Amino acid sequence: MRIRTLEEGDRDLLFGPRLRWAADEWLARQRRDEIHVAVAEVEGVPVGRIGLDFTASGELGVVVLWAALVREEWRDRGVGTALMRHLEDVARDRGCSTVELLVAQDNGSALRLYGRLGYEICGHGVNRWVEQEGSVVEQFEEICWRMRKRLVDE
Numbered sequence: 001m002r003i004r005t006l007e008e009g010d011r012d013l014l015f016g017p018r019l020r021w022a023a024d025e026w027l028a029r030q031r032r033d034e035i036h037v038a039v040a041e042v043e044g045v046p047v048g049r050i051g052l053d054f055t056a057s058g059e060l061g062v063v064v065l066w067a068a069l070v071r072e073e074w075r076d077r078g079v080g081t082a083l084m085r086h087l088e089d090v091a092r093d094r095g096c097s098t099v100e101l102l103v104a105q106d107n108g109s110a111l112r113l114y115g116r117l118g119y120e121i122c123g124h125g126v127n128r129w130v131e132q133e134g135s136v137v138e139q140f141e142e143i144c145w146r147m148r149k150r151l152v153d154e
Helices: 008-014 020-031 079-093 108-116
Strands: 002-005 035-042 045-053 062-070 098-104 120-133 136-150
Touching: 002 079, 008 020, 008 045, 020 035, 035 079, 045 079, 062 079, 079 098, 079 108, 098 108, 098 120
Parallel strands: 062 098
Antiparallel strands: 002 035, 035 045, 045 062, 098 136, 120 136
16 A cells, blocks of 8 residues: 555545545645645555645644545555554644544544544534535535544654
8 A cells, every 4th residue: 555645636536526626626725735635545546535634723733634535445454544644644744743633423433443543532523515516516514523632753
């Protein structure tokens, strides 16, 4: 498995048709160094992605991890762990002290992963996003746990 940054060619495998519009926005924000989107690739095929937003928190030294996705056939094979560890290294390299994320309260698999990696529940939050296909735009929201991990040099 290789971890790299998001590229133009990742749209079809890592963004469903209703979220492909987001790929262009993410690529532009990545070029401006506002975010870092890590992609896990196996034998040249992207199998997962997670973003790290350097602008979302508003709290000094805190970065926000978001948009975690591992293709279903690649779950429980270490992809999520590899992506998380990579992004924690990126955050450390940028001088960040804490990573924060939101995870749906009913997403047991992700909660177990984050807990195993040292993230702790520190409150509640609401995750909101938009999906668009053609002229049809839908807004979604889910009740989440807010989780944090203090980064320390190991």
